[in-house]
Amino acid sequence: MGKKVDVGNLVGAHEIAKRLGLKNPHTIHVWRTRHKDFPKPLARLKTAMIWDWEEISDWIRDTKRQQR
Numbered sequence: 001m002g003k004k005v006d007v008g009n010l011v012g013a014h015e016i017a018k019r020l021g022l023k024n025p026h027t028i029h030v031w032r033t034r035h036k037d038f039p040k041p042l043a044r045l046k047t048a049m050i051w052d053w054e055e056i057s058d059w060i061r062d063t064k065r066q067q068r
Contacts, residue, residue: 002042003042005042005052009052009053009054010042010050010051010052010053011050011051011052011056012048012049012050012051013025013026013029013048016051016053016056019053020060035063037059038059039052039056039058039059
């Protein structure tokens with residue numbers, strides 16, 4: 001059985017960028033490829049990757065990237 005996640009915490013690159021106040025969701029994919037410690041997606045769909053917002057939020061805090 002996989003990890004249980006609140007449905008409200010499921011986010012793609014666009015949702016992450018919006019929550020962080022970033023103009024370009026591509027930044028999320030840049031971080032994903034540049035930083036080996038970036039959280040792994042919970043799922044990879046044909047057109048998107050899905051992450052747990054709590055894991056992303058923790059990573060942002062731990063790496064001292066600023067949130068709005």
